[in-house]
Amino acid sequence: MAQRYNSGLGWADVTPKAGWLNRRHLMMTMGAALAASPALAATGPYSTDEAPNSLEDITSYNNFYEFGFDKTDPAAHAGKLTTSPWAVEVDGLVDRPGSYDLVDLLKGLPVEERIYRFRCVEAWSMVIPWNGVQLSHVLDRVGVQPGAKFVQFTSLARPEEMPGVKAGLLDWPYREGLRMDEAMHPLTLLATGIYGEPMPNQNGAPIRLVVPWKYGFKSAKSLVKITLTDRMPYTTWNALQPKEYGFYANVNPEVDHPRWSQASERRIGAGLFASRVDTQKFNGYGDLVADLYKEQDLARDY
Ligand SMILES: Nc1nc2c(c(=O)[nH]1)N[C@H]1C(S)=C(S)[C@@H](COP(=O)(O)O)O[C@H]1N2
């Protein structure tokens, strides 16, 4: 189903490292001149000005069960993953379904840098500078039909390259989903890189979802399929343990996981002593997303 790249575009074109570095340089220059105005360090209206984690942190402590349960398994085993060519199938309630070469699917869409907080349901967190395109732009490109109410995302399940798939650790393929208004929200990203570099394999190369106001498990990695549907889709963790992992999975310090508190989180890499920070409702993105849930009881629709 995959086609060879024939567009002449490579990852350097969709992940503009040079632009990122130039802006970084500019920001640092501005930062030196305007040290009293830290808000200027943000790269856009959606980015946090909190210090990003190091690439080392981001690529050495991961959840990617296709490569094993341990946090170090993805870094140890994802190196062999083949990510080119890569096709994404788009199906269901869309005007232009099909198997799209990834480069064609993204061609011409604005690649943005977004520094987001990222909060795992296991109560650890990081700050990650993603590069990617808004999911809404891709959905507009394929033409969402009026009957579509949800989107399902399917990750790659390739036993020859993924020891956790071969071992049957979960009900593969990994699947996640969003309601249509969540999918169309400008914060929702299809990320293709980190720190201006192509997405590291262990973080979900070559393209993964990032939904920063929800627990990390919603942000499915290494996507091979996007399905528009009229009903709430099957999602992997919710199907496995519905009482522990809701479909919505909005970050919420007021609703504990049955086995641990969600009131605070461990910020990875924050040093020997620092590291415990209060969890914010919607992971701090409430001013942008709380309206999506104003008719809902978030303790019930967890
Ligand atoms: N396909 C797939 N996607 C996945 C996972 C996974 O195991 N498989 N783990 C999820 C969980 S629980 C988290 S916290 C994040 C981790 O992303 P990171 O390793 O880039 O920080 O990926 C999410 N997406």
Ligand SMILES: [Mo]
């Ligand atoms: Mo997670």
